[in-house]
Ligand SMILES: Nc1ncnc2c1ncn2[C@@H]1O[C@H](COP(=O)(O)OP(=O)(O)OP(=O)(O)O)[C@@H](O)[C@H]1O
Ligand SMILES: Nc1ncnc2c1ncn2[C@@H]1O[C@H](COP(=O)(O)OP(=O)(O)OP(=O)(O)O)[C@@H](O)[C@H]1O
């Protein structure tokens with residue numbers, strides 16, 4: 146399974162739609178001055194994977210992730226983040242590369258063969274939606290997709306700014322949970 | 329009141345006695361590779377000012393601040409840190425520069441006019457001592473000396489590694505305590 | 512299941528010891544069960560002893576030493592079981608120059624298996640990226656992206672790494 | 677006492693607004709009483725709005741923006757009431773290059789009043805130091821100090837000998 150694309154629209158400082166494309170392997174560096182939005186991209190991925198705690202995203206309420214305006218722009222009414230992955234196994238019909246993803250459970254048909262699109266929306270009304278390949282699903286379905294990959298609720302494959310010490314200062318049983326996730 | 333010198337001996341990675349001298353104003357940079365002992369110097373100052381929490385010094389027990397040996401060295405039996413400050417007011421007999429230090433209460437006579445030497449010792453037996461100008465005093469006397477200077481128990485004048493966010497994430501009442509300290 | 516856990520524990524640990532020794536130029540880095548007699552429920556402790564230093568709790572390590580220890584454990588986990596992607600937000604901020612070079616070599620080694628997204632201010636770290644995403648705020652408060660594909664930065668960076676050693 | 681607290685609160689705030697605006701090139705940075713009707717017991721909130729951005733909680737600020745905000749407040753406190761010395765351990769680790777330059781200018785401004793001890797990996801920050809203390813571990817696990825007076829590098833060795841006494 147490979148990461149192909151991240152789309153952000155109305156999410157934190159990303160007022161308009163912005164897109165990051167990836168080859169699926171290798172190193173992509175994200176650079177820029179203080180406060181320009183780099184960590185907001187990290188927040189966006191945590192969020193679309195199902196993060197439930199606004200505090201983990203530096204907010205007080207989940208509503209804080211919606212673009213709240215700037216000098217020249219009005220606040221947005223909706224925050225949308227889409228993650229697009231590619232499963233070569235799905236595409237070719239044979240067993241795909243096993244990099245930790247369970248075979249997607251009841252995955253809706255995608256636009257392109259092997260494509261898995263995960264979307265989360267939050268309206269300023271508070272209404273919230275998760276989608277897999279365009280079909281509305283539950284949070285639970287998104288979490289199941291990533292179970293055991295290090296991108297589930299125990300997402301050790303994402304290290305947020307200033308949180309690298311987390312694994313060392315965690316309780317012994319929390320560290321067990323991390324190994325169990327990888328098991 | 330001016331900082332003149334910091335002596336460390338047997339404290340954390342400072343097996344032998346090492347000394348930092350200061351003019352009392354200006355910028356002194358402390359540099360070196362990862363793990364060489366820079367933050368240990370910061371810990372030493374917090375410790376000699378009376379830090380009671382081993383955890384704040386990254387240890388499990390206060391005993392952890394005593395040099396515990398290396399490939400070629402045996403553990404030390406004693407950790408000693410001495411801070412030397414100079415009070416031009418004391419030296420000249422007139423009112424010294426007011427940079428936040430209350431007139432020292434019952435300060436023992438010093439070796440040099442205007443000198444204030446603060447020492448803390450911890451023996452591996454667990455026995456512990458505070459000294460002002462060579463005379464044994466209580467922890468309380470050391471803390472009183474620095475009250476209101478930002479170097480007391482609420483030591484806002486020291487920002488430890490990774491803790492710069494502390495003032496922002498603190499509770500509103502803790503921030504009040506910081507302004508009260510400066511008041 | 513307990514069998515799976517033990518396999519993962521030992522598999523990750525094997526790699527952790529190696530990567531730690533590579534990053535630190537020696538020393539001991541490994542996981543240990545807090546309660547070895549009860550592997551079915553035991554928590555996990557991390558042991559990290561840089562070369563030449565005596566064993567102490569990981570809490571006493573320096574900021575840079577802690578960063579390297581965690582990176583060693585994370586990369587070891589990916590060697591046991593790769594993830595589709597990995598996001599690292601300023602994990603190099605506490606590293607000195609030579610450790611930044613060691614960390615980026617480690618990332619380069621792991622790169623064929625995984626998409627790394629590395630947020631960084633370090634030019635040294637940027638040098639091993641094939642793609643750079645620049646985030647800008649030309650208009651106040653509005654983030655925009657600019658992408659730059661680096662033309663084979665790997666060759667140049669490898670040269671530099673060998674020079675630095 | 678309440679009168680002293682109010683004087684300190686307003687005194688520090690005056691400087692905080694100025695230093696914040698200098699570091700951020702504009703914007704609003706100040707302290708506010710959580711409970712303005714009860715100044716005798718009220719907690720204190722921090723407001724920080726970089727130029728061009730809308731007001732939000734400080735928690736949403738970036739790592740670098742948080743570092744600058746805290747440094748502005750600390751330096752403002754020293755302007756109201758200097759401390760004998762101030763220790764800063766890697767406070768520049770999250771700053772980009774231009775903000776590192778702004779922070780070191782701020783330190784230079786405050787330097788005549790206070791002894792700053794700045795632990796850093798940044799060459800930019802080191803450049804404004806009059807004295808450099810190099811910490812080394814030539815012998816594994818044992819820290820030693822080497823001091824260099826920047827204004828007179830030739831005095832470096834002499835310094836070292838005196839330090840060892
Ligand atoms: N809902 C929102 N609407 C608009 N702007 C927001 C929103 N949430 C956060 N921001 C802004 O995003 C900025 C922080 O962005 P981010 O943390 O991504 O910066 P960064 O590029 O990681 O910087 P650094 O290098 O300092 O870590 C803040 O200035 C904050 O005001
Ligand atoms: N009691 C002790 N005896 C001997 N060594 C100790 C003791 N306590 C801590 N150390 C060692 O000191 C080292 C940490 O030093 P310190 O935190 O000062 O590093 P640093 O120079 O600040 O590095 P960095 O740049 O990574 O922050 C650790 O390797 C630790 O093992």
Ligand SMILES: [Mg+2]
Nearest residue numbers: 184306738739
């Ligand atoms: Mg950031």
Ligand SMILES: [Mg+2]
Nearest residue numbers: 367489573574
């Ligand atoms: Mg340090």
